[in-house]
């Protein structure tokens with residue numbers, strides 16, 4: 259595969275990029291910090307056995323004007339990409355976002371408007387060459403509105419709906435959309451948060467293996483860890499009055 263990754267300098271994106279490098283895929287990194295990108299690219303080159311150059315270009319989900327140039331650079335270096343992975347995203351606790359309107363605005367912009375706008379640019383390029391795979395990290399938080407994630411969850415709900423729509427609209431034309439819905443995964447994003455019991459908590463490396471399998475198969479929705487699939491089926495079925503009472 260020839261893969262463009264946005265957000266692969268940290269967390270689950272980094273684990274996925276490492277696995278892809280070890281499997282011999284050609285990679286191109288997009289992100290905000292040029293030094294982090296260069297460091298990650300060098301690390302991936304070593305993990306890939308040293309035979310492949312990993313390119314990189316600046317791309318910020320708060321700066322839509324950076325998207326076209328970044329994807330053009332990836333195209334030029336990879337000789338046409340067939341897979342785009344977006345793990346970039348922001349998180350904030352409900353309390354923090356309620357007390358900081360500017361942070362909340364930025365999070366909603368990055369997780370929904372920025373991500374969807376970026377995906378639209380990637381979609382056009384992929385469809386122009388007959389299709390490919392667009393894999394984007396949403397969240398279980400977008401499945402059912404819950405008290406601790408009202409704002410973050412709403413941004414991911416919009417993103418999940420967009421990805422499902424793309425899948426319905428373009429799969430027959432060769433565009434495979436993979437929507438990843440992590441539950442709780444130990445990364446910098448969740449540092450300091452009280453997680454759920456261990457059974458519901460994932461590690462980035464395990465998530466990466468699961469997501470790579472989903473990309474290879476073109477699975478439209480993947481929960482990680484897998485236990486979140488039946489869990490969310492139950493939570494989706496709970497009546498509204500129950501959701502109003504519970505605090506999870």
Ligand SMILES: NC(=O)c1ccc[n+]([C@@H]2O[C@H](COP(=O)([O-])OP(=O)(O)OC[C@H]3O[C@@H](n4cnc5c(N)ncnc54)[C@H](OP(=O)(O)O)[C@@H]3O)[C@@H](O)[C@H]2O)c1
Nearest residue numbers: 265268269270290318319346347395397440442443445447
């Ligand atoms: N961890 C979890 O439990 C969990 C659960 C559900 C969903 N998710 C979702 O899964 C995805 C990956 O999460 P993670 O835990 O791996 O997060 P992470 O370790 O915090 O990594 C997030 C990545 O997003 C990038 N990013 C943030 N804002 C950006 C922007 N404006 N433009 C470009 N890149 C930006 C960061 O780049 P910088 O280095 O520039 O900051 C970083 O590389 C996210 O979309 C997250 O919402 C995570």
